[in-house]
Amino acid sequence: MTRRLSLDEVLRMFARIGFDPRSHSGTHELRCPACSHLRRKKTHKCLSIRCDADGFFFRCFHCDEFHGSYR
Ligand SMILES: [Zn+2]
Numbered sequence: 001m002t003r004r005l006s007l008d009e010v011l012r013m014f015a016r017i018g019f020d021p022r023s024h025s026g027t028h029e030l031r032c033p034a035c036s037h038l039r040r041k042k043t044h045k046c047l048s049i050r051c052d053a054d055g056f057f058f059r060c061f062h063c064d065e066f067h068g069s070y071r
Pocket of ligand 1: 032065
């Protein structure tokens with residue numbers, strides 16, 4: 001299940017890790033703004049984001065909190 005978000009919401013979520021999905025394309029692995037700082041493996045890149053011409057899709061493999069899409 002994927003949450004549909006506005007562009008503004010997506011940018012605000014990613015601002016916490018200084019990532020602007022508008023300036024990237026393809027698939028990226030990042031630290032998760034919601035859970036990485038709480039974990040022992042703080043630098044583990046558990047968040048996957050795909051950026052393409054249609055929008056963004058992202059999901060954290062560790063927490064259920066950080067996921068969504070913008071189309
Ligand atoms: Zn997470």
